Amino acid sequence: MKTVFSYVKPYKWPIAIALILMLIELSVELVQPLIIAKIIDDGIMQGDETVIWKWGGVMMLMAFVAFFAGATNSFFASHASQSFGFDVRSALFKQVQQFTVATFTKFPTAGLITRLTSDVTMVQNVLFMSLRIMLRAPLLVIGSVIMAFIVNAYLAMLLVIGAPFLIVFLYFMVKKGVSYFALVQVRLDRVNRVLQENLQAVRLVKAYLRGKFESSRFERVSNLLKTDTVKALRIMEIILPLLLLVMNVSVLAVLWFGAREIQSNNAQIGELVAIINYAMRMTGAFTMFAFIIMAFARAKASAERMEEVLLVNEGLERDEDTGKMHGTTVGEISFQNVTFTYPNTAEAVLKNISFNVKFGEKLAIMGATGSGKSTLLQLIPRFFEVSEGSIIVDGKDVNKWHLDQLRQAIGLVPQQSLLFTGSIYQNLAWGKTEASKEELQQAAKQAQIHTSIEQFAKGYDTRVGQKGVNLSGGQKQRLSIARALVRKPEILLLDDSTSALDVKTEAALCGALEKQQATMLVVTQKVVTAKGADRILLLDNGHISAYGSHEELLETSDLYRQIVESQQQQEVPAHATDSI
Known part of the structure; x- marks a missing residue:
């Protein structure tokens, strides 16, 4: 929680003012029973109306002061909490923007959304409530106990006899509440993930008539959220009845023994009224404790989840150089014995890949599904770091380029x-x-x-x-x-980005791209597209199966000839149909 709440520091003055105003409001509430006792003992019991009017007026004035302090406290508490929430949310989003693609795989999208929305809101609300009521409640209990001892130590002792039990009980309930509400937030992540997947694939769901299945899947994860939330709330609901039981027993003890003290002239009626008044204030504060503990438990769980993102140090995009691309060889790309393995996997996707593309040339990349074509493109703008070997752009390793300048030189068209x-x-x-x-x-x-x-x-x-x-x-x-x-761009990366185009449109597009002054790497499954490239890189299970021009590969590569023949056979029925 320390990392998250470090964002409170810029708002220390609004927080300090809010706390001072809260203490003023609290002080008025703690002094009122003493004034009531004085009115009873020195005014009503003595029949002195001057005392009644005098101290009654003081109480009215103090009530206006408390009202003003409370209203102003709300303003400063709102300003501090809303600004804090804005800063934390901005910091989280900025941190996420610095994640490498590999780091993104560790945090599900739904989990990141939950952290930036409900988790931030939870912690933000707890800060507001702390400045407004959450700190006030425990301080009211402590202050009431101190004031009760000032009024009458013997009766105050009866009032706090159950305090040690309550302290131990509340400690364990907070600890248990944090673990339960952490699980609730995890369940919320899963609900968001299922919802997100369903909304993204809504057309597919309708086309395959999977609405009932998706509804049942959502119902399952939503039911788990409901079950764990009910379990957490049920645990928290135990707090209030037990607190009230202990406090009511204490109040009965004060009334019982207080009456005896008055009869024996060891206490005044005003003192007993004051003690009961403090007891009622403590009881009212205790009714807030269940809510406070629940809010704190949820906020602590949320803060820990946000810290998982904020404290990510490895797996962030870092720049090592601010040099600019220059010269006539801008866009020349060279792969030198590149091997790449995705994080947390054992088998390499690309194995010992080496090739060179000069500026202005076009390289077509072909291969079966899963052969590593898209992965190869993603290594150039450093979405992932190579496991072995190096990628050279304009004579310099991509790891030495400033990320902004490297990516500014690249135009990427993803597969989707x-x-x-x-x-x-x-x-x-x-x-x-x-x-x-x-x-x-x-x-x-x-x-x-x-x-x-x-x-x-x-x-x-x-x-x-x-x-x-x-x-x-x-x-x-x-x-x-x-x-x-x-x-x-000096480098244009096209990842199977013409698959939805008809032959005529694709031919016109390829003709227009020929005039583009850029090095082009084009992932494609179409031989007709690959033929227009200067060279073709054929991948097979992460290895280079063949590398050369269309004519060279026809002579040297059995795999390439098979691809050409299969696509020619697919075209025959289309021509036959046209001639009918």
Whole structure:
């Protein structure tokens, strides 16, 4: 919790003011029983109305002071807690942005969302309540005990006789509550994960009529959340009845023995009233303890979960150099005996990969599913660090490049086209925020999407739904390519990004890309696309099976010839159908 609550430091003055105001409010509440005792003993019992009016007026004035202190305390407590929550959430998001792709695999997306939302809110609310009521409740109990001893030590002793038992009991309940509510937050993560998966795959769920199955799956994880939450709350609910039982027994003891003390003239009626008044204040504070302990337990569990993210030190993206790419060989890429193994796995995905691509050349990467094609591309912008060997860009190891400058030189089109909620203009400008409308339109023309955009009612101002839900697969792929081209990258990485395009559109796109002054690495399954490359890299189970031009591979690689023949056979029925 220390790391999370270190973000409180910038707001120490608002917190200090809130605490002072809370103490003023508390002091008024603790002094009131003494004034009541004085009014009873010196005013009512003596028949002196002057004392009654005098101290009654003092009580009214103190009540106004307490009201003002409480209202102002709420303002400063809100300011401190909301600002603290903002800073923690921003720090978490910034930390997540620095995660390497490998580190992301350790934290499920749903878990990160829960940490940035409900966990932050939980801790933020506890800070507010601490400044407003949570600290006030225990201080009221302690203050009431001290004031009771000042009024009458014998009766006060009867009031606190059960205190040692309560302290031990509350300690164990807090400890148990933290463990239970930590499990509740884990269950909440799982509910969020199932919900997220279902919403992302809603079309697939409907197409395969899996709505009932998904509902039952969600019901199972939701039921586990309900069960553990009920279990945690049930444990917490034990606190209040036991606290009230002990306090009520203590009050009965005070009344019983207090009456005897008054009869024997060892105590005054005002003193007994004051002690009972303090007892009632303590009882009222104790009724808050179950809520306080539950809130604290949940906040502690949430803080520990957030610290897991904030304290991640290994697995963050770090820069080692600020040198800029320069010269005519910008974009030259060389893999030198590269081997890569994903974290927490045993078998290498890529094994001893070596090849060289000069600036302006185009390399096609082919291979069966799982052969390591996409992984190879992800190593260039340093999404993962190589296990062995090195990747050289412009004569320098990628680990020596400043990440911003390395990635600024790269245009990446992932296998899955990802678009963001907003207009088409905004999605294209995501690749280069300072790009002009003319640059965006030129990139769209290169990507063969400009005409389609112009046909939309609002053109480039057409709003794209979440993940491009209102666009076709081919439109999303071409927008993703245009977004990369806007950057005018020296290195263009295309990860099977033309799979949804028809032959004519893909041919036009390839022709436009030929004019692009960039080194291109293109993952593809199509021989017709690979033929247009300067060289083809054929992967087989993580190894280089063949490397060379289309003609060279036809002569030297049995695997490549099999791929060519299989795709030629698939084309025959299509031609036959066309001729009918």
